[in-house]
Amino acid sequence: MLGTILLVLLILLLLGAIPTWPYSRSWGYAPSGAVLLLLVVIVVAVSTGHI
Incomplete structure (x- = not known):
């Protein structure tokens, strides 16, 4: 779960990180x-069994 x-x-974070607005292109x-x-x-934590 x-x-x-x-x-x-x-x-959702990956979609939000795409620079689509003109002011965010310089980031x-x-x-x-x-x-x-x-x-x-997170992938490492999941693969080792911590999550």
Whole structure:
């Protein structure tokens, strides 16, 4: 149950990290890089059995 909630949350964060507005184009890779780092941490935690 918790894994499904985290997966849906990460998908929403990935969609929100896409720079679509003109002011957010200068942000570079920071939003999507932070979401990717969070995704890696959660995948490692799930694969080791902590979540």
